[in-house]
Amino acid sequence: MVSLHSYLILSAILFAIGTIGVLTRRNAIVIFMCVELMLNAVNLTFVAFSKYLGNLDGQVFVFFVMTVAAAEAAVGLALMIAFYRNRESIDVEDLNMMKW
């Protein structure tokens, strides 16, 4: 029987790796993928708690998180395509059109 602690440690590690990716990479699509990785780490926490506390509400939350992630993917990638059309690049350092 794997303890709840191991699952929580694993998802903490995955979340930290996702954070490092978001903060260090400069390609917008890779940053986006790192955000998905962080969402997955949180989902794993939800499901682990749901199992060990004997309550299904956490898994319903995971369902909603996945819906939000799908909507985010659609809108985020549309934004990237629009940005690429203007700048011929998806490097976040070129994202300075709104800079004053």
Place this chain on the structure above:
Amino acid sequence: METLFFGLVAAIAIISSILVITNKNPINSALSLIMTFFCVATLYVMLEAPFMAAIQVIVYAGAIMVLIVFVIMLLNVRNESSRRTRHALFIGTTTGLVLLVQTWYLLGRSSLTGAKGKIDSAMIAKEGHTELIGKSLFTDFLLPFEITSILLLAAIVGAVILSKKKL
């Protein structure tokens, strides 16, 4: 046996997620991320949540990653140029590691109350996981479920408007 399997899956998940953030080519990152999603789906099966594992594979590894790979190929993204700033790398890594140590410390100090809900393995085996989720979704969480449909509609309209030729 179960602990051994958990260790194996966790190691693969961590290694492939490190590959996500270290690969120079975005396509390789995307493929490593799919590997991580499959590992998480395996962990969901171990946590007696087969429905979650199924939608993890179908929605995440299927729909979302196909969309991402499609966009990477459509935009013909080159490898990241090497004008990466050293201090950004240092600060980002430090922040992530501090976050990890903080979480680890808090997890080591905390304990659960031990309160248990009414869902256990026997009930999941008897009634079925999908039935339990469905029952919960369409009774207790009916309003959030309906709001989700509005969110998806807004996302569809937003994506269509944003990717129009003349913005």
